[in-house]
Amino acid sequence: MVIVAAVDRSERAAAIVEEAARLGEAFDQRVDVVHVLTREEFVSLERSNVNDTGRSIPVERVIEMAEAIASDAIEEAGVTANAVGLMGDPADEIVEYANDQGASYLVLAGRSRSPVGKALFGSVVQSVLLSASCPVVSLRIETE
Numbered sequence: 001m002v003i004v005a006a007v008d009r010s011e012r013a014a015a016i017v018e019e020a021a022r023l024g025e026a027f028d029q030r031v032d033v034v035h036v037l038t039r040e041e042f043v044s045l046e047r048s049n050v051n052d053t054g055r056s057i058p059v060e061r062v063i064e065m066a067e068a069i070a071s072d073a074i075e076e077a078g079v080t081a082n083a084v085g086l087m088g089d090p091a092d093e094i095v096e097y098a099n100d101q102g103a104s105y106l107v108l109a110g111r112s113r114s115p116v117g118k119a120l121f122g123s124v125v126q127s128v129l130l131s132a133s134c135p136v137v138s139l140r141i142e143t144e
Contacts, residue, residue, distance in 0.1 A: 002101045005033045005073075005081070006094045006108040006128070012141040013073035019139055020107040021079035029104060031081040034097055035069040036090040037062055062087055091127030099133055106132050109139040 005020035007013035017033055024031040042062050066085030074081045086093040098106045110125035129136050 001027075001029050001104040003027070003029050003031045004094070004098045004101065004103045004106045005031060006090075006106065006124075007033055007035050007070060007073045009035075009069060010111075012109045012139070014076040015141050016107055016109050016139060017073050017077035017079060017081060019137065020105075021077065021081060023105050023107065023137070024081075027104060031079070032084050032097075032101065033070040033074050033081045034084045034086060034094060035066045035073070036086045036088060036093045037066040037069075038090060039088060042087055059087065090124045091131065094124070094128055095131045095133075103134045105135050105137055107137045107139065109141045 003020045003024045005016050007016050017031075020031045020033070023029070042057075042059075063085040066087060067083045068085070070083035070085060074083055084097065086097060094106065094108070097103075106128065108125055108128060110123060125138055129138065
């Protein structure tokens with residue numbers, strides 16, 4: 001079994017990884033830290049790269065970029081974990097990865113948003129909470 005920590009590029013990432021590491025230690029399970037690059041981010045990277053170099057970016061390179069973001073969060077937290085890069089819809093990819101790995105817990109943190117913001121833009125955390133087949137640890141982390 002595995003503890004899955006889902007991180008973004010925010011300052012909350014290290015705290016998410018630290019909490020996942022505590023759970024991993026308590027239950028003697030490995031920790032996988034996942035970052036998902038959205039298709040929109042991929043298209044933006046692709047457009048920039050084509051404009052700069054005239055060449056497209058291989059999907060494998062995009063996955064490596066997402067993995068590097070997960071690695072940065074692990075390094076900042078100062079724990080031992082596996083970095084995983086994915087591409088697609090964040091909520092879907094996180095839940096699918098957790099299911100495929102037989103995760104015992106999924107750890108993530110949401111952003112504070114207004115009710116209108118939540119209604120208009122949805123929430124990865126909300127989607128994961130509603131879709132995950134394992135317990136979800138949702139952290140509230142205050143950021144400045």
